[in-house]
Amino acid sequence: MVSEHHETTSEDMALQNVNTSSQSIPCTDSTIAVDAGGSVETGRKESDPSGNHVALCDKESDLHLTQPSNDMTFTTLPGTSLHEQLDADREKNDFISEQDAAFHERMPTLCSHTECTADDVMLMCLSLGFRHNLSWVAIVDIMKMINSIYGTKKVSATKYKLMQRLFERGDFNVDYHYYCEKCCVYVSQVDSSKGNVVCNFCKALVSDPKKATYFASLPFEPQVKKLLEDDGMGEMALNYRFSRPTVQEGDLEDIYDGSEYRNHSSPGGILSVPENLSYTFFTDGVAVGKTKKSMWPIYATINELSPRERAKHVLLVGLYYGGKDPNQRMFMAPFVKEANKLSTEGLTWNHRGRTVKSRLVPLLCVTDSVARCQVLNMQTFTAHCGCTFCEQKTTRTVKRLKFTLPEERVVERTLETYKEYLVEAHARQDEVQESKRQYRGVKGPSSLGSLLYFNLCTGFSVDYMHNILLGVTKTYFELALDCSRSKFWNVPENERFAMEDVQSAIDKRLKMIRPPTAISRTPRTIKDCGCHLLLQKLVSRNDIEEAHRLFQEFTYSYQKYFGPEHMYYNIHLLSHVAKGALRFGGLWTHNSFIYESYNRQLLQLCKNPFRVVREVSRKYLVMKALPRLLDSFASTENTLFYCEDVLERKLVRFKRCDSCILLGASAGKDVGYIGVVLQFGNLRIVKSEEICGQCIWIDTVCGVYVCKMPYGCYGD
Structure with a gap:
């Protein structure tokens, strides 16, 4: 097994025998083979003067020297050796295994003839419910049916018990806020310990269970933290903007090349620190059914992720539902408060064993024309000075006021002139006619006026x-x-x-x-x-x-x-x-496509017309937490396979390494940058450029594999 040019130490032999049942991968310096069960195999070699390398032979248990292959490439993580990586992984996996063992001791199987626990049933019922857009009542009824089959209470078939079990660790707590629908003003935060809550202006009861009007603010910081602590996402957020390939210096290839991002990332800017991040947020109304009521979400995406991952990881941080458009100063207030905390104090998260502190700053707000006027608290585009980007005045035509071609050069709006107009508009608030309570389109303070690091004039763009x-x-x-x-x-x-x-x-x-x-x-x-x-x-x-x-x-x-x-x-x-x-x-x-597609998902979560905000926000958190819940609660592989199959393989756990994807539980390990392809059971290493990361199709989970596809257009 060892050539004349390779000296095997006891440590090398121990590493090579970590798992003899999995396949070995050839390498130039060191290798790791990862399978769906989480096992790891390694090998080491030293090249002789002729350049011989260790390669994979026909038998899984044999390693021998053969002629070198220029296709083979592998690099370990900077600053760490292979043994240090494996030791860290062992300690982490041992800690997780101890937690899992203690957890499963508390959850017995349903009976002696199955390995499924009550948590497995809960996860499968949730996956089934989200796949077919079932209501909470339908999901609970399915669990009750399982209890009827066993003839005893095996599963806690109540919505309260289900939510308590899912979020017993207190990862996410949604805050609900009462508002007066008549006055369109903020009243107070929802507190079950308080009695009746009335509006301070009209004295109307706003806490009536059947007629309560409230909106939700979902926690922004915990969602970002969970996203960044994923090994792939955290690594990408820290390095992608610096390591991305560029074609032509000075051209605009991504949002980082725009003037706004470059201003923040210039020396002394907040984004000049590699750990600090930025985000884009979006808000707009979406009609619910055939009623006159609409739902207004607030989404956010991290700009430092790759474009593909930005579209996949959209965070919901606010949700409003009502018969009227929300008062933006009221609706945006909780988001602005938490956003300012993230931009000043920042958040701490764990990345590969070290603590990282990052500050998040808003870079861009994406809206349509109607929502942009509301957020900026300016006149609509049908008014005399209705453009939010310039001061061009409309012209009266046979069909109302229109934006005809200007005869003179148009003046762009700036933050300095906006402040001047805001002072003048404030002095006109006592005017009898509402149309005179504005100055050059500015009606009053914007809901984003107190949002730090955000420019009200340059922070918007045409959608x-x-x-x-x-x-x-x-x-x-x-x-x-x-x-x-x-x-x-x-x-x-x-x-x-x-x-x-x-x-x-x-x-x-x-x-x-x-x-x-x-x-x-x-x-x-x-x-x-x-x-x-x-x-x-x-x-x-x-x-x-x-x-x-x-x-x-x-x-x-x-x-x-x-x-x-x-x-x-x-x-x-x-x-x-x-x-x-x-x-x-x-x-x-910077367009609305990715956010509008998430609006469709929110509408599918809405089944109860009376408590839309509470139902949608809870279901959203459960849906986003499903991969993490599977890791925490699933006790059998059958549960994982069923949930992934029902949800059309959206929960396949993988790690992208350069141009390849590793599947399975061990895909979370830091295995460096390699290109792997499995063809008909023969595992080999190829050039990384031979595999395009955009052209890999995830089909089924079975051992270690990555499919090599020809160049072309494929699905996600």
């Missing part, structure tokens, strides 16, 4: 989804395909049937597009319903200038052909798109 796709594009096609403009299509004027033929021809062309299955938003007909330069992964300064010029040409042609009466606010916003790209990078770094 690509709402303002361009759902705004400009939709409006343009509605006007262009109107029968009164048939002359644009060379058909007889006012010929309705001829225009229908034009629409059918366009629909046919669109439906002929056959994108891969990974693209969820496929082309639709137009009846359902220069940006390309700013949507590239690599946006140059010349691209931004060219896009701005094309937007100006489009705006001029739009007003020329359709008239000033159709110059809507979304058309005017095209003049501000390029500035957002300069501040935050390409449009794909």
Whole structure:
């Protein structure tokens, strides 16, 4: 087993025999083989002058010397040896095993013929409930059915016991806040020990169980801490922005290349410290069912994660539900308070055995035009000074006030002028007419005015989804395909049937597009319903200038052909798109797509029309905690496999190492950067560039494997 050029020590032999049942991996300096059960194998070698290396032979138990392979690469973690890593892993695993053993002693199996415990049943019922959008009552009824099958109480089949068991460690505590729906003012925090709670202004009872109106503030700090303490996420948050590959110096490849992030990361800036992080937050209303009531969430994403991981890890930090839009100063107050604490005091989290202290600062707020006016406490875009980015005044046309092409240069809003206008608006609060209680669009203090490190003028951008796709594009096609403009299509004027033929021809062309299955938003007909330069992964300064010029040409042609009466606010916003790209990078770094997709998940969690906030917030925390709950409560592999299968494999535990994915419980180990591929049972190491991290399909959990896929478009 040892060649003439390799001296084996007793320590090496002990390391090689950690687990003889798992496969071995060849390496240049040291290797680790990881399987789904958590076992680790290692090997060491010393290269002779000819460059011989240890390789994997046909038998799992044999190691021998063979000719070198240039494809083999492996590096251990900087500053640590392989033995130090293994010793640290053993101590960690021993501690976890002791905790698990003590835990399972308290939870006996359901009977002598099964290994499942009551917690396994609870996890499987929760997975089944989330997969099929079941209510809490349905989930509890399933657990009651299991008790009926056994003829005795095996599972605590009550919602209270279920929540108590899931969050007995007190990881997350949701705070609920009463507000008066009539006055739209904050009343107090919900406290079950208090009696009746009334509004200080109208004296209305706001704590009536059947008519109580309240919103929730979910803990921001614990969610960020749990996310960062994941080995992969914490490592990425600390290093990705510095180690990411760049193509062209000076171009905008991500949000870090924008002017706003560079201002914070310049010497002396808060983001110049590698441990400090930034985040983007979002708020907008979403209609609930066919009622007039709407739900307003507050989401946050960590910018220091890769774009792919940002979309996966969206944090819910606030939730409102009511028949009216929320008073933003009331709704945002708990979030602003906790955000200021994170930006000044920071949070401490554990990363690979060391304590890291990070401060989080807000960088960008993503909203649509309606929500942006409400958050800034400014006049809407239908008013005389309704633009939140500049001071252009609207022009009266045959169809109300519109943003026609300006004759003079437009002045941009700045933080200094905003403060001046705010003072003037405050002096006008005693005016009888409400329209006169503002000054140049500013009505009063913004709900984000006290948010530290956030600029109210440069911290917003034009949203690509709402303002361009759902705004400009939709409006343009509605006007262009109107029968009164048939002359644009060379058909007889006012010929309705001829225009229908034009629409059918366009629909046919669109439906002929056959994108891969990974693209969820496929082309639709137009009846359902220069940006390309700013949507590239690599946006140059010349691209931004060219896009701005094309937007100006489009705006001029739009007003020329359709008239000033159709110059809507979304058309005017095209003049501000390029500035957002300069501040935050390409449009794909700061749009609403990822947040709007999470709105759909929140709507699916809503089953009780009377306690929407409480139900959605609780279910959200349980859903986000499912992977952690599986690690804590699952006692058998069958439970893990069932939950992963029911939830369409969303709970597969893996670690991404360079361009490969390691699956299984031991994937959490620090195994360095390697490229592994398993083909028909033969495990070998290949060049890392041969495996694209975007092109790995997770199918089933079975031993150690990573599938090597050809380059192309695949799903997540």
